[in-house]
Amino acid sequence: MIGKIFSVALFGESHGPGVGALIKGCPPGIKIDEEHISLELSKRRIRDPRVSTQRIEPDEFDILAGIYKGYTTGAPILIFIKNKNIESKHYEEIRFKPRPSHADYTAYIKYHGYNDYRGGGIFSGRITAAMVAAGAIAKKVLEKFSIEVLSYIKSVGDIELNTDIPIDKIREKTYLSPVRCPDEETSRKIYEFISKVREMGDSVGGIVETIINGVPPGLGDPPIDTLDGDLAKAILTIPGVKGIEFGEGFKLSRQLGSDANDPFIIKSGKIMTMTNKSGGINGGISNGMPIVFRVAFKPTPSIYKPQRTVDLKEMRETTIRLKGRFDPCIAIRAVPVVESISSIIMTDHLLRWMAWEKYLEGNR
Amino acid sequence: MIGKIFSVALFGESHGPGVGALIKGCPPGIKIDEEHISLELSKRRIRDPRVSTQRIEPDEFDILAGIYKGYTTGAPILIFIKNKNIESKHYEEIRFKPRPSHADYTAYIKYHGYNDYRGGGIFSGRITAAMVAAGAIAKKVLEKFSIEVLSYIKSVGDIELNTDIPIDKIREKTYLSPVRCPDEETSRKIYEFISKVREMGDSVGGIVETIINGVPPGLGDPPIDTLDGDLAKAILTIPGVKGIEFGEGFKLSRQLGSDANDPFIIKSGKIMTMTNKSGGINGGISNGMPIVFRVAFKPTPSIYKPQRTVDLKEMRETTIRLKGRFDPCIAIRAVPVVESISSIIMTDHLLRWMAWEKYLEGNR
Amino acid sequence: MIGKIFSVALFGESHGPGVGALIKGCPPGIKIDEEHISLELSKRRIRDPRVSTQRIEPDEFDILAGIYKGYTTGAPILIFIKNKNIESKHYEEIRFKPRPSHADYTAYIKYHGYNDYRGGGIFSGRITAAMVAAGAIAKKVLEKFSIEVLSYIKSVGDIELNTDIPIDKIREKTYLSPVRCPDEETSRKIYEFISKVREMGDSVGGIVETIINGVPPGLGDPPIDTLDGDLAKAILTIPGVKGIEFGEGFKLSRQLGSDANDPFIIKSGKIMTMTNKSGGINGGISNGMPIVFRVAFKPTPSIYKPQRTVDLKEMRETTIRLKGRFDPCIAIRAVPVVESISSIIMTDHLLRWMAWEKYLEGNR
């Protein structure tokens, strides 16, 4: 499961009955209206066929447990999202011809050929709907403590968002952009680029940046359960992720300490850092500054160009030419997913931190 | 704990009695001689004062449980490494003056001032000795199945190892280099650079690359316990890590699918990929190719230049000037640590994978 | 979750949409036909109104994930059992009047009044349908290794099954008895007794005994994850359980060592024990003899006699008189539940054990 006190398990296949999430440890009494979950799920959908797949799903969901009269009960919550709009027939053709860099081959090996290969099975981006549904609950838990998680596209291919965007603009503009980039000009450029890539039958990667505001200092449980470690593990459950960096990340590896360190200052009676190159985490513990990290998504492995592969049954080399419906850039659809997974981890660590804090209050 | 079946817990402070590791789930009957552990621990020591701290510790250790007559017993193993050569007095001076970008401040907040602040307490690089001791056991488990984990310096500052180094050379040369870089010329450049940085009283970051050979396809337990996710979480327990990327990592975010995908081929009757841009993992599961990842280390936050900070007791801004003994580049000392932590995760996933494999054998 | 490699999570409320189980870590390629699950679920139903509740549910279920073309895929399995035949109105009346010895009060406190109180919510016996569904999968995993779990009624009230029943008879007769007791005479007596208790508007407790055959020696992971400890924890998730004892259990506390010890002997070339007072477990590890334990169920707390309680809203003492539909003896309905929960734990420990065994084979 993702998380220890507030924890989430995932299930479901791309072309089976549906996907879903089991959420344990959610405190009782949190108002959850179905519209909120629907709204979150809608962030995964991009209705513009020039930059997104034509498999548009309504994401109808059922809350099968744990919510009563519109409030969390404290018992395990189960959200189930039905699959609709399924086209499986193409997958029979490629069943034994694994798509390069997809999980087709590793799934075949690990599950000894018994995996539900249609649409990628559990390895499909479809599972991210369940992540977003669980994240919708987590966001409500964080909301009461004014913790806000904002993700957006930082770059696609070589097109990068370079200007500093004020937090309000990020909040307002990200989901108005068809490519989830809060800056209009960059958004337009990325949009054109993805459209072109799609026309070429190709795909492209991208980077999602996340800012988490309002985090109190003290979250994270080193030496093992560090806040950044738990975020990294959870983020890597999202299909297509190949890297994560906190604060200035890899750039710090090229810097001197005198440049990289964040000096402490006092501002309106509160300890802060002048810069935030550490991305809000030191020693695996939040330091009160915004948590910042970037996640690298590879290009969708499913492309329309012919590719070399092997026939697993006949054990010979061959080629495939895909015919299904694929996203030209999963990064842009992953924006709310990164937000959701991050919200789950933050909720878990918030509750873990509260256990001690409550104890220590009584301690005085 | 790191790991689920083969699992490791860590404990100990920089200036307390020592540091150590508790290792559970290690199969019985594995020969462990103390020299092997000593040798692994020695890889953490760099005796050249121009690139390393002057706190050189003998790393004397005691095996307090779980090994009998030179073999693992199957019971929990406890290895304890005594602290020697401690100089704590300087830490009293800076107790309430947190070092920028170190865990001093977050520790103070999280532990309500009760943490052992001397030498950074549990946040010291000292804890990595325990990681290496545990990794020494894990390496022995992997050895029987010819799985080999090799880490080395990929870059320090802007100096990067760019040529392809054959695996044999990596194995032989890495620990002969005082900066853990298997290429002699790059090693020399990095050595000079770190020396210069050290003379300036500054520090510098670096990147550690890791290659894991001999991994059977099928390791990793998605949707949650992916192999890369578990590696990432564990690697982030190492002090100073700010990012991790698998295969081509962040570079993939700038590529097209047609460039990024690894075509499948058959070579000597075995399925392989032509390229390895995925770094040996697809869908969170090993694909049989070498696992490759890079870890970004920030510069040591402890530098000798004066820095702005705050006085936590008097709640006012101030400056500190450190006097202790620090590494100018933790990345070079972290090479065996990355190797060790990776070995722990690989051992855990190897055993987890074996549970099913054994069952499925009987299944036939 | 129950279990570590093969693990089960539960969800659902008595009067909500349904109950269910999420099963992780089940090996792929295990044939699961829906009839098998239906058959197992039917064991929970006792259609005789003289000894059972009139809430008879068809237990229609949906497999929402993890099974494809009739075989487990290796991915998480989700089984959902819809609630039918619900009568909730009575629960509004008693919402603030907790039933003595039921979880009404503790649920109200823990969940701050937000729990779904109808029908006892998650504390209803209804959740045991999910346990049985998960157990049906586990039994299939065990079947391949000829491990068989058999539970049956040992006693109800003071009526006890005293004669030794051959294993074949237990297997054949238990579920033919309306009170799940394989001995016809004892079954008849218990039947009459429960009928009488039911007519009186009262309830009665009972003891379920379990025998697990075919367990290889070596299962169990001390010092913490002992086989008996894991069984005990899992069994205590079943509503109404107040005690568990292994082998001769509490009786051993009154015996001398010379009577209590099980001497080792060799029989057909195999090491066995002459007696089995230890119940097949020593030091938390299976010893190859049948595992035997007994579970004490208290009387159903819901009885028709008037009872003293308090009004939680008005904070005054009052009385309640229940009108719902309740079992006069939950023990008899719990027989397949104990079997199922035990099967889950045995499956988990079988797989955990296999991890080492597979490793050690390669070791030679």
Next chain:
Amino acid sequence: MIGKIFSVALFGESHGPGVGALIKGCPPGIKIDEEHISLELSKRRIRDPRVSTQRIEPDEFDILAGIYKGYTTGAPILIFIKNKNIESKHYEEIRFKPRPSHADYTAYIKYHGYNDYRGGGIFSGRITAAMVAAGAIAKKVLEKFSIEVLSYIKSVGDIELNTDIPIDKIREKTYLSPVRCPDEETSRKIYEFISKVREMGDSVGGIVETIINGVPPGLGDPPIDTLDGDLAKAILTIPGVKGIEFGEGFKLSRQLGSDANDPFIIKSGKIMTMTNKSGGINGGISNGMPIVFRVAFKPTPSIYKPQRTVDLKEMRETTIRLKGRFDPCIAIRAVPVVESISSIIMTDHLLRWMAWEKYLEGNR
């Protein structure tokens, strides 16, 4: 590990360097003086050779991590207790002759003969010293919230403590009795009985009863992590335990609901139950009444009478006659161990409960 937030791992062998406990998640700032731990450890020692083993150990311990200047730091705590007074030579003789009902045989099988067999290795009662040391920390955590765990001998053989003993007397008298029974007359009878058993070269079982006072209602995390389930699993890690029952336990299986239920009443403005047959737990959650349970210990399997066993090497039947130093009744030495293990679980659930409570406070 035992526990989820406050968690304990154990290690060490009977005749190795020592035994110990790793304690994670202990809040910072709790005063721990070494005398307190020493005092707790001394409760395990019974210096009267007529009822106890002659292996009396000083239980010198080292705190190797996590406590600084007499206070917990919040970091993992490691306590190590050295083994002294070891006599191993006898164990060579019986190495391949497993003691009936001891873990010698199961350890040999599970660990493929690599286990440290001397003195029973990890299966020795020696490990309980580590349990008590960890419990000493847990008791300090509970103390701040006035939660008190009291264990004592309820029966040995057929001699039972039948009178109701006031809580003050239990607190004061238990450890003054050489057999840990707070009632003087029963204590005397038990003392005489154990002495006689010991003279006969035999051993005897017993029952330890535990009362936990001051527990707030609401502790326990159903449906899986019930308070009683977690207690049961943890208690079963103690060597020699064969059963556990809560409240009236097995007796409830013979009762009617109208007798077994605990009516709710209001006393000094607080909701309580008139009786406490449920033992303070309903639905896996504490109800505010004292938690009461009984643990059955079998007789020490090591007795001086000749016993049938097998020679594992030569695969033939044989007999053994033990010569070591053994306790005639482990139950009496287990009293502080049950107390300690229970304290660990209560601490964990107290902290888990606080996470939600703190959240819900902020919620208002």
